[in-house]
Amino acid sequence: MFVYKSKIRVRYVETDQMGVVHHSNYAQYYELARTECFEACSGMSYESMEADGVMLPILEMHSKFLKPALYNQVLTIKSIVRELPTVRLNVDYEIYNEAEELINTGRTTLVFVNKSTKRPCAPPERFMQNVRQYFE
Amino acid sequence: MFVYKSKIRVRYVETDQMGVVHHSNYAQYYELARTECFEACSGMSYESMEADGVMLPILEMHSKFLKPALYNQVLTIKSIVRELPTVRLNVDYEIYNEAEELINTGRTTLVFVNKSTKRPCAPPERFMQNVRQYFE
Amino acid sequence: MFVYKSKIRVRYVETDQMGVVHHSNYAQYYELARTECFEACSGMSYESMEADGVMLPILEMHSKFLKPALYNQVLTIKSIVRELPTVRLNVDYEIYNEAEELINTGRTTLVFVNKSTKRPCAPPERFMQNVRQYFE
Amino acid sequence: MFVYKSKIRVRYVETDQMGVVHHSNYAQYYELARTECFEACSGMSYESMEADGVMLPILEMHSKFLKPALYNQVLTIKSIVRELPTVRLNVDYEIYNEAEELINTGRTTLVFVNKSTKRPCAPPERFMQNVRQYFE
Numbered sequence: 001m002f003v004y005k006s007k008i009r010v011r012y013v014e015t016d017q018m019g020v021v022h023h024s025n026y027a028q029y030y031e032l033a034r035t036e037c038f039e040a041c042s043g044m045s046y047e048s049m050e051a052d053g054v055m056l057p058i059l060e061m062h063s064k065f066l067k068p069a070l071y072n073q074v075l076t077i078k079s080i081v082r083e084l085p086t087v088r089l090n091v092d093y094e095i096y097n098e099a100e101e102l103i104n105t106g107r108t109t110l111v112f113v114n115k116s117t118k119r120p121c122a123p124p125e126r127f128m129q130n131v132r133q134y135f136e
Numbered sequence: 137m138f139v140y141k142s143k144i145r146v147r148y149v150e151t152d153q154m155g156v157v158h159h160s161n162y163a164q165y166y167e168l169a170r171t172e173c174f175e176a177c178s179g180m181s182y183e184s185m186e187a188d189g190v191m192l193p194i195l196e197m198h199s200k201f202l203k204p205a206l207y208n209q210v211l212t213i214k215s216i217v218r219e220l221p222t223v224r225l226n227v228d229y230e231i232y233n234e235a236e237e238l239i240n241t242g243r244t245t246l247v248f249v250n251k252s253t254k255r256p257c258a259p260p261e262r263f264m265q266n267v268r269q270y271f272e
Numbered sequence: 273m274f275v276y277k278s279k280i281r282v283r284y285v286e287t288d289q290m291g292v293v294h295h296s297n298y299a300q301y302y303e304l305a306r307t308e309c310f311e312a313c314s315g316m317s318y319e320s321m322e323a324d325g326v327m328l329p330i331l332e333m334h335s336k337f338l339k340p341a342l343y344n345q346v347l348t349i350k351s352i353v354r355e356l357p358t359v360r361l362n363v364d365y366e367i368y369n370e371a372e373e374l375i376n377t378g379r380t381t382l383v384f385v386n387k388s389t390k391r392p393c394a395p396p397e398r399f400m401q402n403v404r405q406y407f408e
Numbered sequence: 409m410f411v412y413k414s415k416i417r418v419r420y421v422e423t424d425q426m427g428v429v430h431h432s433n434y435a436q437y438y439e440l441a442r443t444e445c446f447e448a449c450s451g452m453s454y455e456s457m458e459a460d461g462v463m464l465p466i467l468e469m470h471s472k473f474l475k476p477a478l479y480n481q482v483l484t485i486k487s488i489v490r491e492l493p494t495v496r497l498n499v500d501y502e503i504y505n506e507a508e509e510l511i512n513t514g515r516t517t518l519v520f521v522n523k524s525t526k527r528p529c530a531p532p533e534r535f536m537q538n539v540r541q542y543f544e
Contacts, residue, residue, distance in 0.1 A: 295469065330473050
């Protein structure tokens with residue numbers, strides 16, 4: 001298992017006329033947290049992998065909205081990788097507000113894809129080398 | 137059951153550097169389609185309900201990304217309400233590209249909330265009056 | 273001179289906690305209107321030009337925010353091309369609400385760029401052939 | 409004069425199919441930087457002012473796009489307040505990439521507005537008290 005905590009400050013533009021963060025922004029919060037988690041876990045940056053010809057598009061996403069997030073709050077996003085990535089990478093998310101209340105949970109499934117063939121592929125070997133240690 | 141079809145043209149800003157629509161935009165597509173479905177089914181506009189003191193925040197969302205959507209494509213979003221709304225409103229979505237391929241499926245659960253008390257409430261009676269006919 | 277009118281319905285996600293459209297969305301409204309204006313004026317689609325290796329990035333943008341736009345309003349965006357495009361394309365915008373009040377004015381300067389060399393270039397000849405008639 | 413430097417990391421969702429940050433995101437970068445500048449200069453948070461009944465909508469914005477910004481780059485946004493704020497607040501922006509190249513310049517004009525009357529008003533006195541020292 002690998003767990004990583006990211007911090008994000010809510011932007012004004014992310015609020016809507018209900019006075020809370022619009023739900024479409026959570027996909028962006030997950031993505032930000034996942035990118036940081038990816039780098040911390042694998043020791044390689046996501047954009048270096050993309051430059052090497054491997055992309056990581058999303059297959060599936062699930063969100064539960066428990067409590068609203070408000071402008072300028074600093075949210076903590078916990079990214080949790082429970083199983084060794086294969087062609088697919090599953091990441092769970094827990095988002096907490098400043099009062100440490102759980103306000104959102106999510107799950108994304110992504111797939112490693114070869115940029116030229118557009119076909120699913122195994123994760124890059126230098127990704128797996130680093131990642132394996134957390135799942136032994 | 138009530139089904140409604142919406143059309144949407146993909147905006148340039150919605151693409152990302154993979155050359156496809158970024159997945160965070162689908163929540164916005166669902167919302168647009170849901171709003172039109174809401175009006176067609178109930179005969180009242182969503183903003184008139186909000187002005188009357190009832191909001192409809194989201195509790196849960198689920199998406200499957202089957203094929204990419206591309207810039208300037210006109211997508212068809214089918215909104216499907218399968219059960220009579222109660223305090224909760226469930227809407228399913230199917231998104232089709234111009235070749236009539238299914239590219240995305242989704243489901244949202246929303247809850248009617250009283251704007252003053254911030255508590256769940258029954259849908260407005262004038263909403264239910266119109267909606268009931270589709271679920272008899 | 274070439275003038276084109278586009279219609280756009282304000283999305284919920286575009287509102288912010290002031291209860292009005294967040295100003296960052298106007299750049300997207302201009303872009304939508306400009307794309308339609310581009311197609312109407314030149315008889316070619318923007319994405320076919322991009323597929324042919326010519327991009328049209330933005331150099332400069334200016335906006336005045338006169339009145340707020342509200343959720344679900346249908347806005348009319350007038351795109352105005354006052355001079356024959358050269359390497360640069362200038363477009364002015366006037367946005368009107370449903371009461372035909374002018375709520376926003378804008379101006380963008382874009383530049384035709386060769387996708388391979390990344391250098392400014394003349395507009396494609398089939399673009400100019402159609403466009404010239406409006407500036408004689 | 410008051411100058412404040414903010415840092416921002418480019419999000420994937422902010423890129424478009426040209427492979428660079430879509431220009432509509434710069435308004436959000438300015439806003440983020442401006443909010444931090446506002447707090448540093450006045451010692452009060454923007455949301456506490458809004459809670460006290462004073463809003464700060466935008467009147468005018470101007471941007472020059474000099475070089476593209478890329479995914480995951482850390483940008484430095486310099487916010488510059490050149491004159492003592494009155495009913496209006498002018499802020500200039502300079503955005504630098506990691507190679508310290510100037511990639512964007514901007515200017516926004518905002519106006520202090522009383523939330524109840526919706527009319528322009530003087531900035532809150534506790535805002536001015538702190539701010540004055542930088543303009544003597």
